[in-house]
Amino acid sequence: AVAAPAGSARVQQGTLRPLVDLSAQRVLVADEVAAAKWGTDSPIDDPAREREVLEAVARQAEELGADPVATSRIFRDQIEASKVVQRGLYGRWDADPSQAPTERPDLGRVRLEINRINGELVRAIADSAAVRESPSCVGHLTAGAAAVVHGRRLDPLHTVALGRSLPSVCERGAP
Numbered sequence: 001a002v003a004a005p006a007g008s009a010r011v012q013q014g015t016l017r018p019l020v021d022l023s024a025q026r027v028l029v030a031d032e033v034a035a036a037k038w039g040t041d042s043p044i045d046d047p048a049r050e051r052e053v054l055e056a057v058a059r060q061a062e063e064l065g066a067d068p069v070a071t072s073r074i075f076r077d078q079i080e081a082s083k084v085v086q087r088g089l090y091g092r093w094d095a096d097p098s099q100a101p102t103e104r105p106d107l108g109r110v111r112l113e114i115n116r117i118n119g120e121l122v123r124a125i126a127d128s129a130a131v132r133e134s135p136s137c138v139g140h141l142t143a144g145a146a147a148v149v150h151g152r153r154l155d156p157l158h159t160v161a162l163g164r165s166l167p168s169v170c171e172r173g174a175p
């Protein structure tokens with residue numbers, strides 16, 4: 001593949017592919033989150049960690065001169081999507097314990113990986129402001145999602161979760 005042009009050329013071209021691909025990375029790493037929590041006292045829903053994530057990404061958006069409100073809104077969906085995967089896997093493992101993970105990743109380490117993805121996602125959200133606010137946003141989002149589902153060969157659970165991660169991407173903030 002040919003390298004994408006840097007900076008504004010790419011923004012004007014208006015792809016949401018980086019944002020969607022990072023969202024896919026986030027729903028895929030949710031498998032490791034579920035495996036880290038399975039059989040422990042750590043709940044799928046962790047409101048304290050969610051607040052930490054939302055505060056960190058809003059701060060990072062501000063540092064980039066981007067919109068912290070839009071960024072937080074998109075991340076609320078990203079968080080819900082992660083829980084869709086975790087609940088889906090728990091359902092599978094409850095129904096058939098032979099499919100449950102036999103190794104437990106360290107949740108702290110997995111969260112460092114999520115922090116890294118979050119940072120890149122904040123940047124992708126900031127870089128996509130023009131296309132996100134354009135009338136063709138939904139078209140770009142649909143095309144990006146189809147390309148990523150296919151490119152990453154997402155299974156039905158992760159495809160549904162990816163869909164759950166994206167509804168606010170094309171939402172406009174209140175004026």
Ligand SMILES: C=C(O[C@@H]1C=C(C(=O)O)C=C[C@H]1O)C(=O)O
Nearest residue numbers: 033044045046049050053079082
């Ligand atoms: C991914 C986790 O599970 C949930 C989803 C979160 C997220 O997507 O950032 C944060 C906290 C949890 O409610 C986690 O606990 O780290």
